[in-house]
Amino acid sequence: MVHPRNSSTNRYPLFKEIFGEVKGQTVFDFGGGSGNLLYFSEGNIEESKYTCTDVSRDSVNQGKLEFSKSSFIQFNRFNWMYNHEGSTQLEFPEVDKNQDYIWAYSVFSHTDLDEFVKTVLWLTSFNFKKIAVSFLTFNEMLIWAYNKRTNEYGNCVDIKKYINSKRNILYFFDNDKIIFDDFKLPFTRHKYLLTFYNENFLKEIFWQHGIEINILHPRDGFIPFLVINNV
Numbered sequence: 001m002v003h004p005r006n007s008s009t010n011r012y013p014l015f016k017e018i019f020g021e022v023k024g025q026t027v028f029d030f031g032g033g034s035g036n037l038l039y040f041s042e043g044n045i046e047e048s049k050y051t052c053t054d055v056s057r058d059s060v061n062q063g064k065l066e067f068s069k070s071s072f073i074q075f076n077r078f079n080w081m082y083n084h085e086g087s088t089q090l091e092f093p094e095v096d097k098n099q100d101y102i103w104a105y106s107v108f109s110h111t112d113l114d115e116f117v118k119t120v121l122w123l124t125s126f127n128f129k130k131i132a133v134s135f136l137t138f139n140e141m142l143i144w145a146y147n148k149r150t151n152e153y154g155n156c157v158d159i160k161k162y163i164n165s166k167r168n169i170l171y172f173f174d175n176d177k178i179i180f181d182d183f184k185l186p187f188t189r190h191k192y193l194l195t196f197y198n199e200n201f202l203k204e205i206f207w208q209h210g211i212e213i214n215i216l217h218p219r220d221g222f223i224p225f226l227v228i229n230n231v
């Protein structure tokens with residue numbers, strides 16, 4: 001599945017607010033699909049300094065065709081929604097670890113916590129300046145997801161009632177199934193998986209792994225980012 005490119009999928013303003021100008025710097029887009037971030041940066045991210053990795057072969061192939069000076073790397077890891085044929089054993093791709101700015105947008109809203117934590121730990125082993133990773137929390141995005149699924153499929157389990165919930169994690173599968181608070185999900189295949197986290201819980205989990213995270217809410221504030229500065 002290739003993530004769409006249209007006016008509602010332009011994330012560059014969020015990237016710019018968190019990282020500022022990145023001309024001449026290397027950028028690693030984890031789960032970056034076909035390179036929408038690079039496209040919407042309109043040259044502010046240099047094509048030759050951009051590396052993207054994704055589990056979706058079609059996305060990576062499309063990115064390679066469009067941006068021949070960048071590095072697009074497919075890695076065939078299983079994902080509950082995007083890559084049912086992938087391996088559950090293969091953890092990370094082979095990439096150049098000299099990456100100044102590391103970005104992952106809406107990737108861990110489609111995985112379990114275990115994968116989220118392991119990947120962020122791997123990213124902190126890079127030679128980086130700043131990492132920014134988006135996630136979903138128990139806010140208006142629950143209403144947005146509920147309305148979207150109801151409009152598209154006619155029905156949806158009531159996830160909007162969990163707005164401001166004190167739960168730690170909510171996994172929402174397809175239209176009808178919810179699992180709370182498990183760290184690790186079984187490798188079952190779904191058309192749709194959205195994961196919501198309690199922000200303080202996430203901070204605590206990363207702190208237990210020796211990583212201090214800041215949580216920022218750029219622009220409209222609905223999508224929080226976990227931000228790590230290399231000190």
Ligand SMILES: C[S@@+](CC[C@H](N)C(=O)[O-])C[C@H]1O[C@@H](n2cnc3c(N)ncnc32)[C@H](O)[C@@H]1O
Nearest residue numbers: 003031032033036054055056079082105106107
């Ligand atoms: C909602 S799309 C967002 C795409 C892109 N980040 C953007 O903002 O345009 C989620 C992307 O994450 C990718 N993905 C999911 N799990 C992944 C993983 N473990 N490693 C790399 N990419 C992953 C999917 O294939 C998909 O392209």
